[in-house]
Amino acid sequence: MIRYSKQRECILNYLNSVTCHPNVEKIYTEVKKEIPNISLGTVYRNLNQLAESGKIQKLITGNNAEHYDGRTDLHSHVICRKCGKIEDICTDFSEHIELESISDYSNLSYKLTFYGICPECSREENAKINNS
Amino acid sequence: MIRYSKQRECILNYLNSVTCHPNVEKIYTEVKKEIPNISLGTVYRNLNQLAESGKIQKLITGNNAEHYDGRTDLHSHVICRKCGKIEDICTDFSEHIELESISDYSNLSYKLTFYGICPECSREENAKINNS
DNA sequence: ACTAATAATAGTAATTATTATTGATTGTGA
DNA sequence: TCACAATCAATAATAATTACTATTATTAGT
Structure with a gap:
């Protein structure tokens, strides 16, 4: 069962608010402004979960670091x-x-x-x- | 200047002999059969060099491990x-x-x-x- | 509203993939 | 043949990601 967390909401909000395609590090530092003690593991976990459920898209770029896209079309x-x-x-x-x-x-x-x-x-x- | 090495030739030969798209680990273990004391760093270095010079192709798959292709078309x-x-x-x-x-x-x-x-x-x- | 069950978290350790370093070795043009 | 840079093996270091654990927060059922 998936239940609400403000960390996940914050990550999703951030991705929906930008048109760029940030990597995990960028997402981490941005979300940290809202939730200063958020953990990097939490960011990874939620990004994977959001991608799994189709709310965001994981990009495969070859720049040995995952990038994410709020657009899902x-x-x-x-x-x-x-x-x-x-x-x-x-x-x-x-x-x-x-x-x-x-x-x-x-x-x-x-x-x-x-x-x-x-x-x-x-x-x-x-x-x-x-x-x- | 690029000069000959049997390690690089062996790696290229292997990639040209298969139709699959092996990752570095697979290439390493296969080439090791020919050159038992080859180093993993050597495999990485030569794969990058071969890809750079267009003799092989680096594949971006998203399975967090580089795969390589002997076909360059x-x-x-x-x-x-x-x-x-x-x-x-x-x-x-x-x-x-x-x-x-x-x-x-x-x-x-x-x-x-x-x-x-x-x-x-x-x-x-x-x-x-x-x-x- | 209270509570039990458990999903999610923060913090940290561990793992995995890749690159860099180093000193010895080897291929090649002069 | 000789000088020297390219390459090597071995290993250390780095970067990205995942796993672990004790604690916190959400939710369903009363």
Whole structure:
């Protein structure tokens, strides 16, 4: 049985209040402002539970640290290869991807993730080249 | 300058000889059969280097452990939500995904990953339901 | 409202995956 | 062949996550 806790509510509220895709550390420090003695384990436990119950989304980014998204609708992300920043992609591809025909796995879903260099990192890169 | 090492060659050979998508531990134990005193650090270092130089592909699966793929062409994977098994998907979607129009990031690429329940895990699931 | 049952918590220890360090060894261009 | 940087094995260190335990808080039933 799942019962209320103000810690979990606070975590969910935070994720719903931002458009970024924070990692656990960021979530921890933000929620700490509301509940100063919250424990990191509590944050992990509740994030997993919220993701399990579909109230938030766990993102797999490859930046060896879990990131979370308050949006639960199907959408894509673009991740910067340099700085690891994550942004939403609004274009919808679902009409092009017919899940049934893909494989013999059941309950199929998909994740479409883009990787690139964000404008800020591109600018830095160019500055470096011009200076050398 | 990159120079030859039998350890790296052995790792690459192993990855090219299998169609599965092993994690570091599996690669380590397999390569150990050829080179018994190889060090785990060496496996990590060479996997990163091989991935960097594009000879193999690092997979981001969410099963908090890196997996690697000897295939370097653009293809998709399907991952079982239960047991974490990874398999190749042959269908090509690239014609549906126009990278340029996606975002203001440069050097864009994408990863399309499917999640589902594999036939084996489905069967287990059904057996469980029938027994209870 | 009171209480018993137990889910959730804080704090901390343990685990797991990965990277860094170090000093010895080895491959390669000169 | 020789000099030297790349690579190695072994091990220590770090980072991310999970597990443990005694305490606190929520909830269902009275």
